[in-house]
Amino acid sequence: MLLSRVAERVYWQARYLERAENMARLLQVFSALQLDLPKGIKLGWKSLIQITGHNSYFYSKYKQENERNVVRFLLSERNGVSLVDMLVLARENARTTREIMPTEAFELINGLYHFARDHVEKGLHRAERNDILEQIVSRAQQIGGLLAGSMSRDEAYSFVRLGRSLERADMTTRIIDVDARKLMPQLEVEGAEPEAREPYDNTLWMNVLRSSSAYQMYRQHVRERVNGADVAKFLLQNEQFPRSAAHNLTTLTKVLGNLPNSGKVTWQVNRTRRLVRNADLQGLMQQGLLEHLDLVQQEIGKVHYKVADTWFLPSK
Amino acid sequence: MRVNWKTYNPRPFFDEIISSPGYARKPAKKLASYLRLLTHEELLQKKTAAELAIKTMGISFTVYSDAGNIDREWPMDIIPRLIAGSEWDQTSKGLRQRLAALNCFIDDIYNQQKILKDKIVPAELILNSGNFRKQCLGMKPKHKVWAHICGTDLIKGENGQFFVLEDNLRVPSGVSYMVENRRVTKRTFPELFADNYSIRPVAGYPAELLDMLVSLSPRSVKHPEVVVLTPGVFNSAYFEHSYLAQRMGAELVEGGDLLVEDEKVYMRTIAGLSQVDVIYRRIDDLFLDPLAFRKDSVLGVPGLFTAWKKGNVALANAPGAGVADDKIIYTYVPKIIKYYLDEDPILPNVPSYLCVDKLERQYVLENLDKLVVKPANESGGNGMLIGPQASKHELAEFRQRIKADPRNYMAQPLISLSTVPILGDRVVEPRHVDLRPFVLQGEKSYVTPGGLTRVAMVKGSYVVNSSQGGGSKDTWVVEDV
Numbered sequence: 021m022l023l024s025r026v027a028e029r030v031y032w033q034a035r036y037l038e039r040a041e042n043m044a045r046l047l048q049v050f051s052a053l054q055l056d057l058p059k060g061i062k063l064g065w066k067s068l069i070q071i072t073g074h075n076s077y078f079y080s081k082y083k084q085e086n087e088r089n090v091v092r093f094l095l096s097e098r099n100g101v102s103l104v105d106m107l108v109l110a111r112e113n114a115r116t117t118r119e120i121m122p123t124e125a126f127e128l129i130n131g132l133y134h135f136a137r138d139h140v141e142k143g144l145h146r147a148e149r150n151d152i153l154e155q156i157v158s159r160a161q162q163i164g165g166l167l168a169g170s171m172s173r174d175e176a177y178s179f180v181r182l183g184r185s186l187e188r189a190d191m192t193t194r195i196i197d198v199d200a201r202k203l204m205p206q207l208e209v210e211g212a213e214p215e216a217r218e219p220y221d222n223t224l225w226m227n228v229l230r231s232s233s234a235y236q237m238y239r240q241h242v243r244e245r246v247n248g249a250d251v252a253k254f255l256l257q258n259e260q261f262p263r264s265a266a267h268n269l270t271t272l273t274k275v276l277g278n279l280p281n282s283g284k285v286t287w288q289v290n291r292t293r294r295l296v297r298n299a300d301l302q303g304l305m306q307q308g309l310l311e312h313l314d315l316v317q318q319e320i321g322k323v324h325y326k327v328a329d330t331w332f333l334p335s336k
Numbered sequence: 337m338r339v340n341w342k343t344y345n346p347r348p349f350f351d352e353i354i355s356s357p358g359y360a361r362k363p364a365k366k367l368a369s370y371l372r373l374l375t376h377e378e379l380l381q382k383k384t385a386a387e388l389a390i391k392t393m394g395i396s397f398t399v400y401s402d403a404g405n406i407d408r409e410w411p412m413d414i415i416p417r418l419i420a421g422s423e424w425d426q427t428s429k430g431l432r433q434r435l436a437a438l439n440c441f442i443d444d445i446y447n448q449q450k451i452l453k454d455k456i457v458p459a460e461l462i463l464n465s466g467n468f469r470k471q472c473l474g475m476k477p478k479h480k481v482w483a484h485i486c487g488t489d490l491i492k493g494e495n496g497q498f499f500v501l502e503d504n505l506r507v508p509s510g511v512s513y514m515v516e517n518r519r520v521t522k523r524t525f526p527e528l529f530a531d532n533y534s535i536r537p538v539a540g541y542p543a544e545l546l547d548m549l550v551s552l553s554p555r556s557v558k559h560p561e562v563v564v565l566t567p568g569v570f571n572s573a574y575f576e577h578s579y580l581a582q583r584m585g586a587e588l589v590e591g592g593d594l595l596v597e598d599e600k601v602y603m604r605t606i607a608g609l610s611q612v613d614v615i616y617r618r619i620d621d622l623f624l625d626p627l628a629f630r631k632d633s634v635l636g637v638p639g640l641f642t643a644w645k646k647g648n649v650a651l652a653n654a655p656g657a658g659v660a661d662d663k664i665i666y667t668y669v670p671k672i673i674k675y676y677l678d679e680d681p682i683l684p685n686v687p688s689y690l691c692v693d694k695l696e697r698q699y700v701l702e703n704l705d706k707l708v709v710k711p712a713n714e715s716g717g718n719g720m721l722i723g724p725q726a727s728k729h730e731l732a733e734f735r736q737r738i739k740a741d742p743r744n745y746m747a748q749p750l751i752s753l754s755t756v757p758i759l760g761d762r763v764v765e766p767r768h769v770d771l772r773p774f775v776l777q778g779e780k781s782y783v784t785p786g787g788l789t790r791v792a793m794v795k796g797s798y799v800v801n802s803s804q805g806g807g808s809k810d811t812w813v814v815e816d817v
Contacts, residue, residue: 021605119581119588280607
């Protein structure tokens, strides 16, 4: 039977790895997005900091939220929250659970960490950034593939899925939280009419989808032109798409079925799931989306506390 | 960079690959000519490939320093060391014999103490030893075995014969590097395997270890719960603890994962408590159980010692086994073998002088600059004096230490360790090596084919410890042709 301490480390290893991958995706999309903007309009890199929830930490270090500062802060700086530090933590947790993971898993995670450590500085330059981020995402995907293809469906694997799904659900709700007005403040300042903003809104939502590799899947599923309400609905409520919040919450309920004493956690997951599923997104797009997403994020946070309460070693 | 054996001169030392410039010893002939034919690019490529393999495989060890603990990549030289199969068979017999006798000795010490009553070994040496645990008196572990895992350090001197330098019966480490070094050389020199040499495989060690540990289980259940107890990730051998647990499919536990209830040991799992049968502990005796030994230990498990003494859990190695790996007791091992097994030792000891003996102490003090002096129970080369390389000040200091505590010191002539070529930055050069084979004893016994070869990477140095800049080599026991 899986040790509580090991369960905790496996869970965090999966979360940090997923978080690093999501960070790479976000940086990729923001970097691409700014190339689509007309001359004179600057991307609000600030909202990237807001998505990750590190506002005050960022402003304690930097005055300006320009591209260089934000990318440095989220990608390469050794500050405990950057992509490279997520990989340090993923690797450290993997290193201390090597005995239960497939041998190659640590080798891949270790390889990814070394790759990132050696290359993130270059990622500060626009020209090289995309290549490096692409590699990071692809290597992270490879690790998921390796685990899926070589790990027994035992408790340890359940904790990998638990960590990954929870992190994914959380990040997806954060990604939707970007708002065109915050991303392109100039448009607002110049008093542009909604019609003038529309092409950029469109670009924005397409990029939001791309950050979750969801554009193609969305297209197959929704046959209208890309619009905010549909995108939010797809990313939050679509059960089939593997990065959507609903899909990941459903995955959690399945995983929990394989674990002992999972009652309280399942209860909290179902509560969160109902909240996500029953939301009227058309209405929320007009008013209250932000508050709704905040609430969902809080409920997801509570799932984590129930998980820790139930299975991890009591903290001393 | 090319390998040129004609300019490789090991003299005055015994080199295990090259007997004199340009001439390879018989088992090494194919290896020597293979290396000679590699181009500069091929050599460089192989060296880099090996370094990369070590990095991605995450083979590491921890160095403690002022700058914090750093996880370093394991230093390995790619040229393997060769030992002929027939030579190894004999050595292996000697190692089993030695461990069997040492286990009889430990069991006797904690029970009848016949060897003390017969005055073969002086009683005061044992009872005053820092590794004697009076708490263990009267204990009868399964199979009468106390030291289940032994790392015996062997060296070769001028005539190329193996000597035993010391027995490590507490928590010997290095075996994972032995297995991993082989994995690296297979990637580096696939051409040499099978086609050119029959090399005895070493990858079976974790399975042998698990079988041995299972044979210690007090409960007769089909799959006893075997765990590896580690002090944690900051321990220098953590890589190995994790490695062995993984390869055995055993749980890797820390003190906080275990607890004792009703004199039985349990681990905390996600489904509640689960009973543990066998603990391969990689924590020193004194830290095992704050109730029995050091009260300030945070690594151990309160009540563990009593659970063991009641026979509800097996500990490998047993607490107290270290009484036989004291460097003073070492000098008595030939007599111990004779006493318990009525056999002559197959593997010789390095001649030694005991400072507790008046005449021998006299000799040691007069010849300090020619001798190696070792304290009774330090490890990793700590607290040692290498006379011929010591300053006057160091010699004087050791003279005082010996006089103050003669029981704690023994001395040996400086053996000119054999050499093996390493691939330096530009040329091949001889470096001194030792060998640590691992011996298992439970219901049955087992010896690794070869072991971990440690290399003093600095020219002329005899210090092979990885914590002090030593490196390692893959060791091939090759079938004679």
